[in-house]
Amino acid sequence: MKRSARVGAVVGGVLLGAFVVVAVAGSLHGSPTELVGAPLEPPSGAHPFGTDSLGRDLLARTGQGARASALMALGAVGASLAVAVPLGMASGWRAGGWFDAATMRVIETTQVVPPLILVLLLLGAAGPTATTLGPVELTPGTRIALCLAVAFVPFFARVARSATIAERRAPYLAELQRLGVGRLELAVGELLPNVVPVLAGQALLALAIVIFAEGGLSFLGLGVPPPAPTLGGLVAEAGGQLLGAAWWCALVPGIVLVAGITGLNLAADATVAAVATRSTRNVP
């Protein structure tokens, strides 16, 4: 790996570490909804991030928000991968076949609007009331995570598909098939391990985008409803009240948000670079 890529990876790791520390420390610091001090206290020993306009501790709120963002990102990306990877691999296995053609057409159709607008549409269609999926009642957070997951399926399916197409050309797959190895075994045992590294970088990038998008939805008032704190919601509260003197209300949650997104972007870049180095080294 190049030196600049290594530095990037280290900086990304530090930023992600800081995000996790804030999430854990904030969750341990106290209740995010209890009124613990005077409104708009500047940062101090008792309240390291200060208090908000109602006198709630901002470290506890930021920490809870960071934890909620991280959980939502992991859930949404995990659910999306679970659907998209089999879909993309099935598509790429017979690239150009009818299944591939149909899947790609549907995927292209969902990509005619930017992902954020797709998520807004899905949320709009899901309606404002509590949704039930069969016997399970979905909390607002789960519903938003599911909508984000759906919006990422086209993206991951495309990546999995093109990685599969690239790997399908390798002669060993045809040889193994001739030896009588089953298709499912080939797909899971041979193809998947070669698709996963390509997906890893994209999944990290998607985590960054989900954290950004979840913040955006909360910011627009379409995310997890108050009083549960979210990073985007905290920024929106600060903006709504135009707290010129209380700079920390908008600055601190935003910095945590930026640390998380930057860290994930750097980690994604480092992973992509590492995978590229690995694959060039393997080629004779």
Add this chain to the structure above:
Amino acid sequence: MTGFLLRRAGALVLTVVLALAGLFALMEAAPGDPSDNFGAVVVADPEARAAIEAQRGLDASAPARFRAFLADALRGDLGTSYFDGSDVASSIGAAAPVSLELGLLALVLVVAPGAALGALAARRRGRPAELAVSVASLLAVSMPSYWLAVLALVVVGERWPELVPGAGGYVAFADDPVANLRTMVLPAIIVGLGAFALVARAVAASLGPALDEDDATFARACGLPERTVTWRIAGRRAAPGVLSVAGLAVGGLVTGAVLVESVFQLPGLGQLLVTAFTRGDLPVALGGTLVTAALLLGVNLLVDAAIVLLDPRVARSRSNLPGATS
């Protein structure tokens, strides 16, 4: 060339019809009934409710309503708002110029400089300039526009209130061009940051290797100035790679507008869409989405045409339609 573009346009029409069907299905799947949103007097009275449903064609079967929806959409009739009964197409027409101005300002102020910085990074590989550009684009892509917008409002708005459009403080360009531009510059810069990063990275990634190609080396050996080598020789080779992110960049501008317009109270498409989604006003939301989709599809078609003009081989290989792979 023409055949290729016709094929692309044909695929595009199919995509548009599929997208419209998807939007219609979403509207059908949404809980509640369109007539729930009429005035309370109407909702409570079954007879009045049935009359309005019949008047608006809401009592027809789903396929019949889809045909009507499709025909209306193709004629430019996007229905009326559930919320206040206003015409969706004219609301969009009123909001579009604001977003268009924001987007154009972002292109000029942020995205074009992004391309120039990307070219700088490509020419100074391994030097501090490249590092500076990559750090700048990383920060631009990592700082959420809604956070920057709030900071701008709080910090800049506190000291120089005339630079930000305050609540209801939007001034139309036609009324006062100077005041309009003064308040639109800051939002436009924030809207453009995502596209800035995308374009700077794409230019650096495509132009860098192109400057090392044999034709560029040969041109240099012949004594052509570096400026000519960059723009005429390597630039031509790098252009398709840069153009292929244009759709994403425009998508980024749209996303930025959606998030930023509501902070600065700019009465553009983004604010229209967000208001529609918060109120559950599906006709307005769908109309706004359709306009966005039309914009992106149009940009993609133009990009396809430009790529074919630059490299006619693309049109001959049927399987390698841009966008069909990866």
